[in-house]
Amino acid sequence: MTAPSVCYxxxxxxxxxxxxxxxxxxxxxxxxxEKGVAYDLESARLRTPEYGALHPYQRMPVLVHDGFVVYESLAVMQYVDEAFDGPALRPATPAARARNQQWASAFVDYVAPHAVRGVLIPRLVLAARGMPVDDASVHRAAAKARENLVPFERALAESAFLSGETPSFADWLLAPCIASGRQMTGADRFADDLPNVEAWLGRISARPSFAVTVPG
Ligand SMILES: N[C@@H](CCC(=O)N[C@@H](CS)C(=O)NCC(=O)O)C(=O)O
Structure with a gap:
């Protein structure tokens, strides 16, 4: 008996x-x-021509919505906020929006290169693939990441989230990096001794959006 053909x-x-x-x-x-958008999560087949057609720099994520393709996580989040119904993800005032953009940019330029590319990718991705990891360079990256998190620590003494009393794009950018950093050990722990960042992560991780997205 042949299996019936199924049209998905x-x-x-x-x-x-x-x-x-x-x-x-x-x-x-x-x-x-946070926006309450239903979506499919598909594996990014990096370094294939098909994926390159979606993201010419071969990174993730990419969002495709009704045929519209957008990459760069900040642009993806801003698009999600504006293209879908649901609670506003963007702060209400010009000052708070500028502050949020400031922290998003600071994260991308001053924290992510050290914390994500310098520590998390070598420790969590390269090591899992059996690729060599230069411990000294990871420790240096962790120290630099920590140094560049100090302004975030100071800001989080002033408000519950990076641009006020509700989280926005900069918070969603920073949170996965800090949460993943907690898996690191010893000199790789770039987010230790930052109590305001720690308390902020507690507020973020108490949200339902964190529970449904935290890697299993
Ligand atoms: N600026 C990009 C960074 C994206 C990025 O670096 N993603 C990492 C994963 S966290 C990646 O795709 N790495 C694959 C690689 O470098 O080959 C964004 O905001 O989306």
């Missing part, structure tokens, strides 16, 4: 390409969850 009709026109273990994918997923 995609019910959801929204697809996020990435990996649940990628911090930037996690950020986009936090925004999607």
């Amino acid at each position: 009709v995609r019910a959801m026109p929204t697809t996020l390409y990435g990996s649940p273990y990628s911090t930037f994918t996690w950020s986009a997923r936090l925004a999607l969850a």
Whole structure:
């Protein structure tokens, strides 16, 4: 007996390409969850021509919505906020929006290169693939990441989240990096002794969006 042929009709026109273990994918997923958007999470097939057609720099995540393709996690989150119904993810005032953009940019330029590319990727991705990891360079990256988190620590003494009393894009960018950093040990622990960051992560991780996106 031959199996019946099945025609799969995609019910959801929204697809996020990435990996649940990628911090930037996690950020986009936090925004999607906060907004209440249903989507498919598809594995990003990095370094294939098909994926290159979606993301010419071969990184994740990429969001595809009704045929519209957008990459760079901050752009993805901003698009999600504006293209879908649901609670506003963006702060209300010009000053708070600028502050949020400031912290998002500071994270991308001053923290992520050290924390994500310098520590988390070598420790969590390269090591799992059996690739060599230079411990001294990871320790240096962790120290630099920690140094560059100090302004975030100071800011979080002033408000519950980075641009006020509700979380926004900068918080969704930073949270997966800090949460993943807690898996590190010894000199790789770049977010230790930052009590305001620790308390802020407690507030973020108490939200339902965190529970449904935290890598299993
Ligand atoms: N600026 C990018 C960074 C994305 C990024 O670096 N993603 C990592 C995963 S967390 C990645 O795709 N790494 C794969 C690689 O470097 O080959 C964004 O905000 O989306």
